[in-house]
Amino acid sequence: MFKNPYLSIFLSIAASIAPLFFSWPYTLMLSILAAVFFPPIAIFTGLLLDLSYAGHAGIPYFTILGCGIAVAGAFVHQFLKTRIMS
Amino acid sequence: MKRPFSPKHNRSSVGYVAGVVVVLAVGFILLLLRIFLPDAFISLAAPFWKAGTAMDVGTGNWFTGLTHGSSLAAQNQMLSSEVTTLENENAVLTARTQDLTKLLGSQPAQTGGAIVAGILARPPLSPYDTLVVAAGAQDGISKGAEVFAQGGVPIGTVESTSAHSATIHLLSTPNTTTNGWIGNDRLALTLTGTGSGTFSSSLPKNTPISVGDTVYIPGPGAIPMGTVTRVDSDPSSPNDTLHIQPLVNIFSLTWVTIAS
Numbered sequence: 212m213f214k215n216p217y218l219s220i221f222l223s224i225a226a227s228i229a230p231l232f233f234s235w236p237y238t239l240m241l242s243i244l245a246a247v248f249f250p251p252i253a254i255f256t257g258l259l260l261d262l263s264y265a266g267h268a269g270i271p272y273f274t275i276l277g278c279g280i281a282v283a284g285a286f287v288h289q290f291l292k293t294r295i296m297s
Numbered sequence: 298m299k300r301p302f303s304p305k306h307n308r309s310s311v312g313y314v315a316g317v318v319v320v321l322a323v324g325f326i327l328l329l330l331r332i333f334l335p336d337a338f339i340s341l342a343a344p345f346w347k348a349g350t351a352m353d354v355g356t357g358n359w360f361t362g363l364t365h366g367s368s369l370a371a372q373n374q375m376l377s378s379e380v381t382t383l384e385n386e387n388a389v390l391t392a393r394t395q396d397l398t399k400l401l402g403s404q405p406a407q408t409g410g411a412i413v414a415g416i417l418a419r420p421p422l423s424p425y426d427t428l429v430v431a432a433g434a435q436d437g438i439s440k441g442a443e444v445f446a447q448g449g450v451p452i453g454t455v456e457s458t459s460a461h462s463a464t465i466h467l468l469s470t471p472n473t474t475t476n477g478w479i480g481n482d483r484l485a486l487t488l489t490g491t492g493s494g495t496f497s498s499s500l501p502k503n504t505p506i507s508v509g510d511t512v513y514i515p516g517p518g519a520i521p522m523g524t525v526t527r528v529d530s531d532p533s534s535p536n537d538t539l540h541i542q543p544l545v546n547i548f549s550l551t552w553v554t555i556a557s
Contacts, residue, residue: 216312223316223320227320228345230422231342231345231346231349231418231422232345232348232349232352232422233349233422234420234421234422235421235422235423235424236421249313249316249320251316251317251320251321252320254320254321254324255320255321255323255324258324258327258328259324259327260424262327262328262331262338263342263418263423263429264418264422264423264424264425264427264429264464265425265427266425266427266456266457266464266466269425273424
C-alpha cells in the first residue's frame, strides 16, 4: 500500500483541497495521513488554511503546524521506506 | 554494503523531487495571489466553498430524510405555529414602541444603511473564528465596521477588506474581550471569546446570577446575545466563571448585515 503512487497522489490532492471543503479538524487529519506518503503536502495545506481564513495581523499557526507535520511525516515516510526496502 | 544503482529507484526520487517543487511553487503562487490580488484568490476559492456548503446541506437533508416522516411533519407544524406567535409578538412590540415614541415626543435614531452580505466560509470550515463574506470595499464595507446577524445581534467586526470580499473577526474569537451586561439588573461584565461562538466571563462570588440568565452586549442599547449555560465555582478563587451560549448559531449563518 505504501508503494502505491496512485494512493499518494489521491491523498495529496484530497489534502490540498480539503481546507475549502471540510471543517478544519478533518482537514488536519487528512493532511497528517497524506504527510506519511508525501510530507510537503502538509505545508501546502497549512498555508492554504492560513491564506483563506487567517487575519492579516495574525500568526500563521497552521502553516507552522503544517511544517511540523511535514517534518514528522518525513521521518515516518523514511522509516516505512527503509523497512519496505530492507 | 553499497546499494547498486537502480533506474526504478532513481526515477521515483526524481518524481518525488518534482512533486515537492510543484507543491511549493503552487503554494508560493497562492501566497502572491493572496497578497497582491486578494479578489482573484477569493474568486478561485469561492466555487469550492459553495460546493462544500451544498455538500453539507445535501448530506444534512439526506440524514434528516431518514427520520420518520410523521415526526418531521409534526415538528414543522409546531415551528410554523411558533413563527406565527413570534410575528404577532413582534407586531405588538413595534406598535408599543411607536406609541411610546409619540408619547415621549422623540424620534428614533436614524441608523443609516446596512449592507447585506452573503457568507462564503464560516466555522468550522474556518479554524480562526472568522467569516469570509462576498461583499467588500466597492460595496461600501470599511475596516472596523460592525457586523450583525439575524435579529440585529452584533457578532463581530470587519477585519480586512478587498474590492469584493471581506474577512470578519468574530467577537467569540479566543482572547477577544467585549463589555456587556447580565440579567435584569444589567450587571456589568467582560465577555471573553472562547471560540466556536461561545464566551466566558467571571464575576465575584455571591453575585446574584444563575443558569439561564440573559447576557447583553451594546449595539445600540442592550441587545441580548446569549444565555448562561454553566457556572463554575472554584473554592480557591474569589470569582465564579460563567460559560455563555450565544443566541446566534455561527455554524449555520448564511448572511450578515454590515454597518455602512
